[in-house]
Amino acid sequence: MELAGISVMADILTVTDLEKSFGGVAALGGCSLALGAGQVTGLIGPNGAGKTTLLNVIGGLIRPDRGRVRFAGIDVTGAAAPSLAGLGLVRTFQIARELGNLTVLENLLLARPGQRGETISGALFARRLVREEEIAASLAARALLERVGLWRLADQPAGSLSGGQKKLLELARALMLRPRLILLDEPSAGVAPPLVAELIALIRSLVADGISFGIVEHDMHLVGSLCDHVHVLAEGRTLISGSFDAVTRDPRVIEAYLGYAA
Helix, strand or coil: CCCCCCCCCCEEEEEEEEEEEECCEEEEEEEEEEEECCCEEEEECCCCCCHHHHHHHHCCCCCCCEEEEEECCEECCCCCHHHHHHHCEEECCCCCCCCCCCEHHHHHHHHCCCCHHHCHHHHHHCHHHHHHHHHHHHHHHHHHHHHHCCHHHCCCEHHHCCHHHHHHHHHHHHHHCCCCEEEEECCCCCCCHHHHHHHHHHHHHHHHCCCEEEEECCCHHHHHHHCCEEEEEECCEEEEEECHHHHHHCHHHHHHHHCCCC
């Protein structure tokens, strides 16, 4: 997949001076950072650093109290998640949210945007087009399931999948939206090591297709293996940015994680 008009060296997303408080407690206190296009950017930091709140603000789940979010050159501050998905910005969650009673394939088909069959007029007056769309959606979903390694389980209930398989299913659902940027919240949580290796290889292949990633993650092996650039958050702000090796050697990062200076 190619991103027309966007250089791999450009920033696909920038946040500037984001602030968000809950009950008087600041979760974000003037956070500013950027995610590069065609890259995997890691967001790391100790518990309570504001990482998930940052993803929730960027992904349109909560509005910031202050600051701006720009995606692909567009100010999307405060935009809702469905609008962002239409622009190509999609967010997944630490705990996979599959519809357990539906099949794996049906979970993907529900993610397909803009289907005529979801409207009364389409169902009544455009049956041929609806059928063509359903066939196209089924082919696209099965292709994605094959790519993420779940095609043999297409007709199984999604609730029967393992934790790692559910993470792959959630990523496949995100891909059904034809994203330009995917935000992943702890993709390795609850995933067995062999599937983590598959997940790393899959993300690398998707980046090669032109999809950018922002990843909140505690598994430093995954971050070091996968991320081109890393932002370290502490107390709701960006503490330091750079390569994984550079930031993990920085005394400020060691102090933020371990509570004492190196």
